[in-house]
Each structure stands twice: as structure tokens, then as C-alpha cells.
Amino acid sequence: MEDFLFAFLNWDIVTQAWPILWRGFLYTLALSAMTVPLGLAGGVVLALLSTSGPRLVRLLAAGWTDVFRAIPPLVLLVFLYAGLPFAGIDVGAWGAVALGFLLNTGSYYGEVFRAGIESVPRGQMEAARSTGLSRGQTLRHVVLPQAVRNVLPDLVSNTLEVVKLTSIASVVALPELLFQARQAQNATYNATPIVAAALAYFLLLWPVVRLVSRLENRALAGR
Amino acid sequence: MTHSPPIIDARGLWKKFGGLAVLKGVDLSVAERELVFIIGPSGSGKSTLLRCLNRLEEPDDGSIQVDGIELLSPKTDLNAARRRIGMVFQSFNLYPHMTARANVMLALRKVLGQDKDQAAQLAARALDRVGLAERMDHYPAQLSGGQQQRVAIARAIALEPRVMLFDEPTSALDPELVGGVLNVMRELRQDGMTMVVVSHEMAFAKAAADRVVFMADGQKLEEGPPAQIFDAPRHERTRAFIRQIDRH
Ligand SMILES: Nc1ncnc2c1ncn2[C@@H]1O[C@H](COP(=O)(O)OP(=O)(O)OP(=O)(O)O)[C@@H](O)[C@H]1O
Ligand SMILES: [Mg+2]
Numbered sequence: 277m278e279d280f281l282f283a284f285l286n287w288d289i290v291t292q293a294w295p296i297l298w299r300g301f302l303y304t305l306a307l308s309a310m311t312v313p314l315g316l317a318g319g320v321v322l323a324l325l326s327t328s329g330p331r332l333v334r335l336l337a338a339g340w341t342d343v344f345r346a347i348p349p350l351v352l353l354v355f356l357y358a359g360l361p362f363a364g365i366d367v368g369a370w371g372a373v374a375l376g377f378l379l380n381t382g383s384y385y386g387e388v389f390r391a392g393i394e395s396v397p398r399g400q401m402e403a404a405r406s407t408g409l410s411r412g413q414t415l416r417h418v419v420l421p422q423a424v425r426n427v428l429p430d431l432v433s434n435t436l437e438v439v440k441l442t443s444i445a446s447v448v449a450l451p452e453l454l455f456q457a458r459q460a461q462n463a464t465y466n467a468t469p470i471v472a473a474a475l476a477y478f479l480l481l482w483p484v485v486r487l488v489s490r491l492e493n494r495a496l497a498g499r
Numbered sequence: 500m501t502h503s504p505p506i507i508d509a510r511g512l513w514k515k516f517g518g519l520a521v522l523k524g525v526d527l528s529v530a531e532r533e534l535v536f537i538i539g540p541s542g543s544g545k546s547t548l549l550r551c552l553n554r555l556e557e558p559d560d561g562s563i564q565v566d567g568i569e570l571l572s573p574k575t576d577l578n579a580a581r582r583r584i585g586m587v588f589q590s591f592n593l594y595p596h597m598t599a600r601a602n603v604m605l606a607l608r609k610v611l612g613q614d615k616d617q618a619a620q621l622a623a624r625a626l627d628r629v630g631l632a633e634r635m636d637h638y639p640a641q642l643s644g645g646q647q648q649r650v651a652i653a654r655a656i657a658l659e660p661r662v663m664l665f666d667e668p669t670s671a672l673d674p675e676l677v678g679g680v681l682n683v684m685r686e687l688r689q690d691g692m693t694m695v696v697v698s699h700e701m702a703f704a705k706a707a708a709d710r711v712v713f714m715a716d717g718q719k720l721e722e723g724p725p726a727q728i729f730d731a732p733r734h735e736r737t738r739a740f741i742r743q744i745d746r747h
Contacts, residue, residue, distance in 0.1 A: 298554055358619035378626065394544070397590075397592075399588060399592040400592060400594065402555050402588070402592065403586075403588060403592035403593075403594075403651075403654075404580060404605075404606075405555065405581065406553055406555060406577065406585075406586040406655075406657065407581065407582065407585075407606035407610060407654065407658060408578045408580075408606055408610040408658070409580040409604070409605070409606060409609055409610060410578055413609050413610075417605060418594055418605075419597050422594075422595065422596055425596065476740070492504075
């Protein structure tokens with residue numbers, strides 16, 4: 277028991293590692309603040325292309341989505357960071373993360389938005405168009421708001437995954453929470469920093485988890 | 500009938516879905532202030548015809564003039580043309596995420612470019628016309644079917660269209676709610692609105708329609724004043740159809 281506490285819940289280590297863990301936490305927040313909007317934007321664009329574009333565009337968007345959902349995000353990130361430079365393209369660590377998340381999580385968000393758009397009855401589009409609204413105005417004011425509302429639990433739940441996935445940025449040496457925890461672990465020969473990182477993730481994401489289940493319950497009740 | 504040019508002049512409309520011809524060269528001309536009723540068996544192409552008149556459905560052949568605009572010409576600004584053609588659907592199709600008033604305001608703002616106050620005022624007036632001034636801030640889910648359909652009518656008439664198309668506006672309603680919607684339509688007619696109505700409300704047709712069109716198999720089989728179509732139809736198919744719906 278003593279050993280366990282010493283290895284995993286060591287208060288001295290926490291106070292020691294605190295500053296660099298905090299820095300890592302801020303990086304994780306910054307990465308999330310970058311990747312979530314990128315993924316959302318990419319997702320909306322993909323969903324619009326795959327539901328409302330010309331046939332060829334729809335096929336391309338669907339293929340694109342498949343490809344980037346099948347490639348493991350870690351592989352994609354390493355390729356963008358360490359592979360592209362062989363072609364003379366160096367996007368840097370932040371660039372690789374931005375691009376990787378745009379491609380990967382954009383595809384997941386895209387599928388969520390697409391399901392949302394398809395859940396809006398065709399009569400909505402027809403009613404709006406019959407009053408003279410353009411296709412774009414109809415999407416923006418009539419279809420998308422309903423689509424988002426219909427898939428809100430999935431959107432939030434996907435966002436949860438995206439935030440957790442930012443920990444893969446540690447492989448391109450961005451000093452986010454996991455990266456810093458590993459550093460601290462190596463420096464102190466103690467696993468407590470990892471436990472602290474897990475706790476930090478939990479405190480950050482637990483409210484979101486609660487939100488998801490509340491939204492899901494409400495969606496069930498509304499049925 | 501009047502001698503002013505027709506508001507709707509559709510000629511030789513053809514429409515196929517896959518291999519199935521749903522409209523086979525239909526002509527339809529509607530004069531100003533006229534109320535034309537379209538009846539016919541299920542699948543005869545009534546909705547398709549109506550939906551061609553604002554190009555929700557793209558005819559394969561034929562021509563459509565609405566208020567002097569060549570609707571099928573590639574040069575026509577379709578969105579501008581559509582605001583002169585109001586449409587009311589069987590399933591209301593109100594925007595569920597907006598209040599009754601916001602439903603009416605959307606096109607006023609985005610299509611006519613009105614500012615918020617002006618659109619709010621006109622929306623209130625349109626809702627008052629359909630007897631829903633008190634329900635303006637309700638969401639569709641908080642309204643009965645009949646009230647929802649009246650909001651849908653307000654949404655269309657707020658744009659001051661030249662003609663209104665109704666596709667079975669009362670078919671989805673409980674019987675006790677039909678009257679309210681028909682009353683609104685009757686008042687519209689009295690105010691001089693030109694209307695094309697697909698419906699099986701025979702009593703309303705007899706009382707209000709100028710002309711009844713009977714469609715079967717994608718063709719106009721017979722048309723004439725309600726008295727003629729209902730009491731002395733020429734075609735056996737019309738007769739059979741009238742007999743059948745009279746029983747309901
Ligand atoms: N989008 C579509 N795709 C394929 N077939 C269609 C489509 N819309 C209509 N049809 C077919 O066209 C035919 C005519 O349909 P339409 O809706 O115009 O008939 P209707 O006279 O309005 O019938 P109802 O009284 O049942 O409303 C039907 O056989 C229908 O199945
Ligand atoms: Mg129909």
C-alpha cells in the first residue's frame with residue numbers, strides 16, 4: 277500500500293511537477309481550441325458537399341470521408357510531420373496537428389453533420405424554396421439549425437473524442453498534457469505525474485460527459 | 500370569365516419519373532382571381548402538376564408562364580419568380596425551430612430584404628389575417644394542426660403572391676380543424692387571391708370554386724364549373740370518382 281501511494285499518488289512529486297503539468301494542460305486547451313473548430317468547419321463543408329453537391333462532388337466527398345476515417349490519426353499525424361518533409365513540404369508540428377485533425381476529425385464531424393442534414397425532412401427545403409429563399413439561405417437558416425439540433429449529442433460526444441485525441445500531439449513533440457507528464461515521470465522516476473494528467477483530463481471532460489448524457493436522455497424523451 | 504391575361508398559363512407539361520410518365524401534356528390556364536380546383540384519383544399527377552407550377556418539380560417538356568414570367572427559361576430568376584407564387588403543403592412544413600412569427604418573417608427578411616421591424620410588423624399582420632395574432636410567439640409544436648396550416652398560409656401570403664397553390668391543405672387535419680383552414684381560404688378568395696387547390700373537400704369546391712379540373716393518369720380528363728363536374732360529369736371515370744368520394 278505504501279509503495280502504491282508512493283508510486284502513483286505522491287504529493288511531493290505533484291508539487292514538484294505542477295508547473296510543467298500546468299503548462300501541458302494549457303497546451304492541451306490550446307490544441308483543443310484549434311482542432312475542434314477546424315474539425316467542425318471541415319465537417320460542415322464535407323457534409324454540405326456530400327449532401328448538396330453535384331453527383332461527382334458527392335462521390336468524392338464520400339470517398340474522402342472514408343479514406344480519412346480509415347487511416348489511424350496517429351499514422352496520419354506522423355506522416356504529415358515526418359513524411360511530408362521528404363517531399364520538401366515541412367508544415368511543422370502545429371501545422372501537422374492542424375492538418376491531421378482537419379482531415380481526420382473533419383471526416384467524423386462530417387458524418388455527424390451529414391446524418392443531421394439527412395434527418396431534416398425534404399418538405400423543409402421545399403417550403404423554404406417555395407418562398408423564394410435560395411439554396412444557400414435555406415441550408416443556413418432552415419436545414420442546418422435543425423440538423424445540428426438533431427445530432428447535438430453526437431456532436432458533443434465527438435468533440436469529447438477530439439479533445440482526448442489531442443494527446444497524440446505528444447508524438448510530434450508538442451508539449452501538451454501527456455507529453456509533459458511523461459517528461460515529469462522520466463525526471464522523477466515516479467508515475468504520479470501520469471495519474472495527475474489523467475485526473476486533469478477527467479476534471480476537464482467530466483462536465484462534457486455529463487452534458488452528453490443529459491442531451492441523450494432529452495433526445496430519447498423527445499422521441 | 501375575365502379577359503385579362505391568365506396569371507398561370509401552362510402548356511403541354513410532361514413529367515416522367517424514371518420510365519413512368521406522370522404528366523402527359525397537361526395544359527392549365529388560370530385567370531386572375533380565379534379559384535381552380537384539381538381533383539382526381541391518387542397517383543393521377545395532381546401534386547406533380549402543382550409542384551411544376553413553382554418548379555419544385557422540373558417538367559421534362561412544356562412551357563409555364565406565371566404572371567408573365569417564363570418560369571422554365573434559364574434566364575428567369577427563379578427565386579424572384581417564386582415569391583409571387585405561394586405554396587401550402589399537406590404537411591404544413593413549418594420551420595419547427597422558429598416561432599410562428601419567425602416562420603413568416605424569414606422570407607420577408609431574406610428574400611424581400613426587409614429590416615427586422617418591418618418584417619415583424621408584416622408578419623404580425625399576416626398572422627392576424629389567419630386569426631392567429633394571439634399565437635405569434637408559439638412554436639409549431641405548440642400549435643394544433645389547423646393552426647399550423649394557417650401559419651403556413653400566413654407565411655405564403657405575407658409575400659403578397661400573385662397566386663396561391665394549395666396541395667391538399669386539409670388532408671392531414673382532424674375533421675374539427677378543417678373548417679378553420681377552409682375559412683381562411685374562403686377569405687383569401689374574397690380578397691381576390693388567385694388560387695389553385697388540390698383537395699377533396701367537395702362542399703368547399705362546390706361553394707367556392709370557379710372551375711374544377713378532373714385529372715386521371717397524368718391527363719386532364721375533364722374540366723368545367725363545379726355544377727357540371729359534380730352533378731353532370733361527362734366521363735365515366737369522373738362519374739365513378741365523384742361517386743366514390745361522395746360516399747365519404
Ligand atoms: N419524386 C418522385 N419520384 C418518383 N415517382 C414519383 C415522385 N413523385 C411522384 N411520383 C409518382 O408520380 C405519380 C403521381 O404522383 P402525384 O403525387 O403527382 O399524384 P397525386 O395525384 O398528387 O396523388 P395523391 O392524391 O395520392 O396525392 C405517382 O405514381 C407517384 O408515385
Ligand atoms: Mg398529391
